Amino acid sequence: AQKITQTQPGMFVQEKEAVTLDCTYDTSDQSYGLFWYKQPSSGEMIFLIYQGSYDEQNATEGRYSLNFQKARKSANLVISASQLGDSAMYFCAMREGDGSYGKLTFGQGTILTVHP
Amino acid sequence: DTGVSQNPRHKITKRGQNVTFRCDPISEHNRLYWYRQTLGQGPEFLTYFQNEAQLEKSRLLSDRFSAERPKGSFSTLEIQRTEQGDSAMYLCASSLPTLTPYYGYTFGSGTRLTVV
Numbered sequence: 001a002q003k004i005t006q007t008q009p010g011m012f013v014q015e016k017e018a019v020t021l022d023c024t025y026d027t028s029d030q031s032y033g034l035f036w037y038k039q040p041s042s043g044e045m046i047f048l049i050y051q052g053s054y055d056e057q058n059a060t061e062g063r064y065s066l067n068f069q070k071a072r073k074s075a076n077l078v079i080s081a082s083q084l085g086d087s088a089m090y091f092c093a094m095r096e097g098d099g100s101y102g103k104l105t106f107g108q109g110t111i112l113t114v115h116p
Numbered sequence: 117d118t119g120v121s122q123n124p125r126h127k128i129t130k131r132g133q134n135v136t137f138r139c140d141p142i143s144e145h146n147r148l149y150w151y152r153q154t155l156g157q158g159p160e161f162l163t164y165f166q167n168e169a170q171l172e173k174s175r176l177l178s179d180r181f182s183a184e185r186p187k188g189s190f191s192t193l194e195i196q197r198t199e200q201g202d203s204a205m206y207l208c209a210s211s212l213p214t215l216t217p218y219y220g221y222t223f224g225s226g227t228r229l230t231v232v
Binding site: 035037045047102105 | 221
């Protein structure tokens with residue numbers, strides 16, 4: 001069964017506007033962590049933001065925020081004030097458990113294109 | 117430390133040849149992971165080391181694949197008798213032990229393998 005689902009193969013946004021990238025997950029663990037990574041065409045995976053399952057506040061990191069809805073098992077990434085450099089592939093990932101074992105399960109990714 | 121280093125960045129090999137990739141993690145990270153990423157997909161977990169011990173191997177890691185991490189420092193991933201289906205990006209990541217405030221993984225830039 002798919003544990004991380006990203007239903008948007010591609011998204012387009014105008015420069016300076018906000019965009020939301022969707023992510024839903026499936027786990028029976030009470031403790032887990034959710035991550036978003038950016039992968040430019042050069043290939044490196046760049047960490048953007050982390051949300052722990054017990055964190056009550058939505059995570060924020062600069063222009064990135066994570067809209068965490070635990071009951072709906074969703075962890076959407078919101079990028080505010082999009083920039084041309086935000087054009088890349090974005091992956092949602094999950095680590096199950098309390099962190100004692102760190103395997104990540106990734107979604108299929110969403111390609112974001114920012115138009116000038 | 118400048119991050120996780122992977123060599124080579126690109127490798128083209130003929131079907132049936134053996135290839136070996138190297139990953140140098142961040143020095144204080146005792147955990148090391150290998151992932152495989154095919155075109156347009158998210159990374160898939162291959163194997164995980166804690167120090168020199170290989171603690172889990174994915175079913176994706178067939179008998180032709182072997183990974184080592186001698187002395188708990190750098191790691192190598194070898195593929196024997198390569199097949200065209202092995203063509204992919206091979207990503208290495210490292211992380212600190214659990215129960216740290218930041219559950220971050222640092223990824224290398226990957227080794228892109230093309231089997232012709």
